Amino acid sequence: MKTRVPSIVSVFRPLALLSLLLAMSGCTVYQSIGKSVGSYLHPVSGHDFVHIANEKxxxxxxxxxxxxxxxxxAADEIEAPSVYIDDTHYFNIRNDSYTWLEVSPGERHIAMRRPLLGLEGLNSFSLSLIADATLKVEPGQIYYLRYNELSEPARRHPELAPDDPLAQGALQLVTRDYAMQAEEIVSTRFLNSDLLAPNHAATSIVETTEDIDYERQLTRLEEERELEIERLKEAGKYESASWFWPFGGGPTVPLETDREIRKLEREYARLERERERQEEAESGGGWWIF
Known part of the structure; x- marks a missing residue:
């Protein structure tokens, strides 16, 4: 009698369906189904480490x-941990590998989760949250993030406080000098994207991070606006709506947060126009069917 062994596809298909159903219900699902294969099953085969060119x-x-x-x-790992930037999954980092991302300046939230058959968490719950940190990045700067669950760097990053999440644990920020040592990033291979382990790294995610920053700032200003209105009510600078006309009423003085929201929206509109101009320039200003 033959014994039928379930294929990888048959195992992951119901998990992917479950993840889709949860996402459709409004839940935030953290998963890397079909992307989490570890080095034991699929060793990294990319080129040796090299910095990307400055003009890139x-x-x-x-x-x-x-x-x-x-x-x-890490070499014996069946599933590799996921890396998220600003709550978006980009890659699962396997043994002896490196990759990169270009991001906009500002505060970038970095998280790592360990999957179980590709599933990692739901809303605020994580099966295994390896790292959860915020890194403030500056224009023109290069940052090196080292992941090793067995050994921490011999030297802490001098610009980080001892209690900073990126100065302790498996994922740590290290200096360029430290990363350039033997057995560090210079000995790794590029984490290429392929059919068995696709990823969305080694690219610019600037537009995504800019959009996230805009949404964050807008949410913050809207919350501050509510607080400003409460302060104006306490100071007697707010008129309530009449019972016969519910659309009236409001603050009797201009809101500072309204001014900041308008400024933010103008800046974002200018950014979108710049993106459109850049896209037109890269496409040659149009297309020609002949």
Whole structure:
């Protein structure tokens, strides 16, 4: 009698369907189904480490390098941990590998989660949250983030406080000098994207991070606006709506937060126009069917 062994596709298909149903219900699902294969099953085969050329990224932005030095633990891994920037999944980092992302300046939230058959968490719950940190990045700067669950860097980053999340644990920010040592990033291979382990790294995510920053600032200003209105009510500078005309009423003085919101919206509109001009320039200003 033959025994039928379930294929990888048959195992992951119901998990992917479950993830889709949860996402449709409004839940935030953290998952890397079909992307989490580890080095034991699929070793990294990219080229040896090399910095990307200076002309390949805009120095008004920042560059993040992620790397994972070789260890037997990581080499025997069935599933590799996921890396998220600003709550968006970009790649799963396997043994002896590196990759990079170009991001806009500002505060970037970095998280790592360990999957179980690709599933990682739901809303605020995570099966295994490896790292949860915020890194403030500056224009033109390059940052090196080292992941190793067995050994921490021999030297802490001098610009980080001892209690900073990126100065302790498995994921740490290290200096360029430290990363350039033997057995560090220089000994790793590029985390290429392929059919068995696709990823969305080694690219610019500047537009995405700019949009996230806009949404964050707008949300913050809207919350501050509510607080400002409460202060004006207490100070007697707010008129309530009449019972017969519910659309009236409001503050009797201009709101500072309204001014800041209008400024933010103008800046974002200018940014969108700049993107459109750049897209037109890159496309040659149009297309020609002949």
């Amino acid at each position: 990224w805009d120095h008004r932005n920042a560059l993040l390098y992620f790397y994972r030095p070789h260890s037997q633990w």
